[in-house]
Amino acid sequence: MADNLITLHGIVLSAIPIGENDRRLSILTKEYGRISAFARNAQKPKSEMVAAAQPFVTGTFFVIAGRNSYTAVRAEVNNYFTELRNDLEKTCCGLYFCELAEFLTGENVDENETLALLYSALRALSRGDIPPRLVRAAYEIKILYAEGEGPQVNECVRCHTKEGPFVMHVPSGGCLCRRCAGELFDEEGRRAYELRTQAVASGYYNLDDSTWYTLRVIASTQPSKLFSFSVSEEVLAELRAVAAAWYMEYVNHNFRSLEMLLAVEEVSE
Numbered sequence: 574m575a576d577n578l579i580t581l582h583g584i585v586l587s588a589i590p591i592g593e594n595d596r597r598l599s600i601l602t603k604e605y606g607r608i609s610a611f612a613r614n615a616q617k618p619k620s621e622m623v624a625a626a627q628p629f630v631t632g633t634f635f636v637i638a639g640r641n642s643y644t645a646v647r648a649e650v651n652n653y654f655t656e657l658r659n660d661l662e663k664t665c666c667g668l669y670f671c672e673l674a675e676f677l678t679g680e681n682v683d684e685n686e687t688l689a690l691l692y693s694a695l696r697a698l699s700r701g702d703i704p705p706r707l708v709r710a711a712y713e714i715k716i717l718y719a720e721g722e723g724p725q726v727n728e729c730v731r732c733h734t735k736e737g738p739f740v741m742h743v744p745s746g747g748c749l750c751r752r753c754a755g756e757l758f759d760e761e762g763r764r765a766y767e768l769r770t771q772a773v774a775s776g777y778y779n780l781d782d783s784t785w786y787t788l789r790v791i792a793s794t795q796p797s798k799l800f801s802f803s804v805s806e807e808v809l810a811e812l813r814a815v816a817a818a819w820y821m822e823y824v825n826h827n828f829r830s831l832e833m834l835l836a837v838e839e840v841s842e
């Protein structure tokens with residue numbers, strides 16, 4: 574084996590065709606965070622890389638470092654996640670998880686928590702014991718924590734009291750106690766808070782106690798143990814609403830795979 578071969582462990586996030594023969598891979602690795610790697614002849618059936626050059630593939634990748642990018646020469650695959658590819662909703666969901674990871678992660682930084690989370694989420698999707706929508710909501714929220722940008726759910730973001738009740742206020746970055754919420758917002762906002770409505774004006778969310786509990790579980794549980802819970806339809810709806818508002822406020826990006834997933838979900842409803 575060549576001396577300059579580097580061994581990396583990770584998951585393929587995307588595999589864009591380049592011309593008729595090659596692919597450009599984005600791989601989330603244990604060693605270097607997200608990397609870009611060129612896979613020569615990865616569209617040709619006889620290539621060593623053809624089976625490995627597709628999203629979800631998890632394994633060991635042998636690469637050569639170039640000036641601006643890596644070249645992937647060989648891979649040892651641990652998991653293809655074939656079960657995901659036979660179900661359209663799961664495929665789209667998995668592709669969205671990968672696209673989200675690709676967008677939020679960086680090169681040459683420690684992305685081990687996000688890597689573990691993505692693997693764990695793909696496994697949960699392929700196991701199928703938790704509804705894909707719950708896996709998605711938990712993944713969307715947890716990846717924010719893995720990237721250091723998750724909502725504060727344990728104390729008031731203004732006065733730091735741990736005494737509830739709290740209201741979720743997305744523009745403030747997490748929960749507000751009743752007093753701070755009252756001081757911060759105008760009469761209309763307070764009234765909306767008192768009315769205990771969902772998704773009220775200016776980014777307020779009045780959440781059920783079980784939703785607060787679930788958010789705290791998501792924030793504190795390690796990725797490998799995360800996808801082992803179930804929630805009621807109401808809690809799931811609140812988790813999805815918080816995630817959607819958070820992404821609109823802080824991530825603000827159109828994910829192509831999410832558009833596809835939403836279209837698929839609509840058909841299956």
Ligand SMILES: [Zn+2]
Binds near residue numbers: 730733752754
């Ligand atoms: Zn407060």
